[in-house]
Amino acid sequence: MPDSLPVHLNRTDIHSLEVPNEFDATGSFDVRLVNHGEALHVHLHLDDSLSSVASLDATNHHVRAETDRLVRITVDGDGPVRGKLKVVTGYGAETRYIDIYIPEGGTENEPVIVDDELSKPQPKPAPESEPGLEDLSAGPILAAGGFTVLIAGLITLVLTESLLLTAVAVLAVTILLGLLSVAVRSS
Known part of the structure; x- marks a missing residue:
């Protein structure tokens, strides 16, 4: 199963879109926007069933000329879920849908990075005292x-x-x- 979902932009014509028909995700994954031409904007949208277990940080993305851009789709719920990812370029001129399938138990345990500072004991705060006559x-x-x-x-x-x-x-x-x-x- 691929680590990312490839979406080819501007390969055959301006605003052209080439996407796979379907994609199986076992957890969070990246949409890899591969731009073969001029800079453009890409809109991504998860349908209702897919958005019940997955999310996007942002839906509109600018992809510079002749570059790749990764867009993270975070899967934080359990499947099985079948839904559609909508990909749009040219402000609606080109639209494609990709069938996304998230199987049962479809969330992978992503590694949690713990800072080394958290393993050290923290100093206890000084107890607050009432001011005395000398203060x-x-x-x-x-x-x-x-x-x-x-x-x-x-x-x-x-x-x-x-x-x-x-x-x-x-x-x-x-x-x-x-x-x-x-x-x-x-x-």
């Missing part, structure tokens, strides 16, 4: 302390009505606010 910057702590001292100073002023205590409290609050501003800028 906090000094700015917010100093701001909270300064605010507490400021409130305490104001309460003392209201309760004692002493001029000396008021002056000391204002001086202390001013120094504290200065220290706080330095601490917040440095953090």
